[in-house]
Amino acid sequence: MTVLQFTAGYVPSIAHEDLAWHTLTYGAGDTRLEVKVPLLTPAQILAVSQHIKSAVRTHIKTMAVSDIVRAIDVAILRLLDVNHEDRKRIDTLLPIATGMDANMLRHHFSEYLQTFRALQLHRFIAEDFSNPKMLDEFQPRITGGWTKAVGADLVTHIWAGNVPGLPLWSLISGLLVKAGTVGKVSSAEPICASIFAKVLADVEPRLADCLSIIWWPTEDVDISSYLFQQSDIVLAYGGNSALSAIQNQVPVTTRFLPHGHKLSFGMVSTSALSVVRAKRVASQAALDIARYEQQGCYSPQMFYVERGAQVSPQEFAQSLASELAALAHKYPRASLSLEEASHIASWRESHEFAMLQNSGIQVLGDKQDAFVVVYSDAPLSLNPSPLNRCVTVVAVDSLLDVMPLLKDQRPYLQTTGLATDPETLLQLGEALALAGVTRICAIGEMTSPAAGWHHDGRFSLADLVNMVDIETSTEEAANQLTHYEL
């Protein structure tokens, strides 16, 4: 048996030997992984917060946004180089930590990193700030007065481990607005954020003291509430019960930005259901399902397919099953815990029993297959699947009929993967927007949100700053107070 070791976390202000370290273990079979994560005392939390706040003033807040973008770009470029030691470490460790297929991870991680190159980052900023220079200095407003976007001194990020590399989104967002960062990695994936922080510090020493990556056990509320008191913003990903526990510890004066449970789905219109097109859409849909094993908030759990085209919804379901079967060879499904396996088996079986009762339900594939496609001829409300490549395909007469089926899940809706013609695109977009969906994209792109997307309908960067206004009256009053006479 091989046991790999990795030291996660990044705490530049405290010596390695002065920190307590907790070991997380991963993997089954021949290759195991032990990851050490730093555990801070309340006094160390205070020291780290103060150190970051003062470093932020001296360094990141004095840098131009363009300089920060350049630094991130260099760091990302290093991680895109599959021959670089830092990237190799990610490629070796992630499959063990997540149980996901190494090839799928490697391929998708590069695509993901591509989102954070300089060109995309500039666009990301422009998305939230009409004039990006307002992050650097006061900018004149068209209506009079001046405005500056001032990033928080300290943002605490609590990351989930469902999607590898997920921390980069909020971490980079924080850097772009010149905020200080304390990030708590998830026990499920403590690797990417730790490596990125070290690479960034290496390529731009001015940023080295502006962030820290740590860990603490969720039940240790002393640490979290202490840290939240030092923070201007707490940004957290996770299940709703975890978020609600966090929310209870966040002081009223600290901004809380939760990213909770979400539910995403696909819709396929008749225009995409010719023999040739349907196969292509099914193949893209299968990729959306297989990527990250549906653990992402944007991963599809159901597909609504329109009747009346050359390819019927049932045939589409079969085609999707074949694509998933093929993908299972290319990118094997992640290893399942007993609970996950049991959950999938009973989900599958409950649909098999529905099949026996002639309810228009059909279960595709064998029990042993590394996926489950359930087809329903009758309309079904949007419902979550047990994930790990389990999906329901529902036939509908018209995609507009889907909207009432979304009603119960309104607070959870996020992404819709949509295959339709230009004529109906905006009409369906309007209907989905009213239903509560916040992101619409092509099928095949569901797990790759565009740079500058509005995550859960919010502003990734603008939520992390305070807009500081100098009103016209101040300028007018100043003009009365010149040292020279007019």
Place this chain on the structure above:
Amino acid sequence: MANNASVIEDEVMAFIQMKASDDAAFNAMALRLFKHQAQFNVPFQRFCQMRGKTPRTVTHWFDIPAVPINAFKDLDLTCTPTSQCGRVFMTSGTTRGDVKGRHYHPSLRVYDASVRLNFERQLMSQKSKIRIGILFPTVDMMPNSSLAHYLQLALAHFGTPNSQYFMEPSGLDIEALAQVLQQAEKNHEPIALLGASYSMVHAMDALIASGLNFKLPTMSWLFDTGGFKGQSREIEMDSFYTQLSNTFGVPRSQCFNMYGMTELSTQLYDAGNSSTPSVKRGPHWIRTRVIDPISGQDMPKGERGILVHTDLANYNSVTTLLTEDVGIATDDGFILLGRAQGAQAKGCSLAVEDFLQAARV
């Protein structure tokens, strides 16, 4: 071919009345019942066809398709028409809203024999009768509860005449219980207290609140079953048995836990809970496998899996049940680790379990 239900019933009776059975005899009886059930239990027949497992292809009881217990909620799994079934036991319906699983019994002859023989062997080795106190509703209060029936049977067969229930329609009669326990202490008369795990918790809490604890006479024992089901505070098993032992003055080795299900006709017991989790064992007419839920294959020894029971006393419904319980196989039984919780969502993707939780709020 006519439904030879009474012939089958007689054969099963004879089988469970044997002292023991070997692999071949168990297999033969299991296949005999499989053939019967695949013929007369219509939904099960369709299930077998869907799985491609028919009496012609199945030659070992391992291969009998395991029916998930949830199926008892949607389907009438019975060989004898439901109208001719004298008794139906229903699940408490805790996991899926108000939908209750239904287990039909044409008669309770086999069921009762299974309970009696097994109870006697597992719990009554030292005495033929004992004073029994029951902390669970009577059959009149819960006519469709298999546990109420089981406890009534235990009281009728193994209880001395001064045995009694301590459950009123309004709840536990703690005063009567305290009085009886004090009396038993004074007269050095051993007593057995039987109840659902959560009713034992209620009893302990009430006795502790009244400042009472006991030192019950030697040979007294305690019996709990079914877990807490959200009906009382949840206690970790180890401290549950320590508290039981402290409250009643009965050693943990004399605190027995029964594992039973509405969908079965046979119970499994441990030999006391000196340490937890304990090993559960059943009589010769039930066998338990620990499987991988996706492949259906046995897990390697020592690894966690899902429990599948083949209960030959289930002659009218289906012998082989896929549970939602997690356990580890041992040489002569299994260690029960609890119910498989739905996959813990690792992040922000909404999974079924969380959805149910959200829906319950």
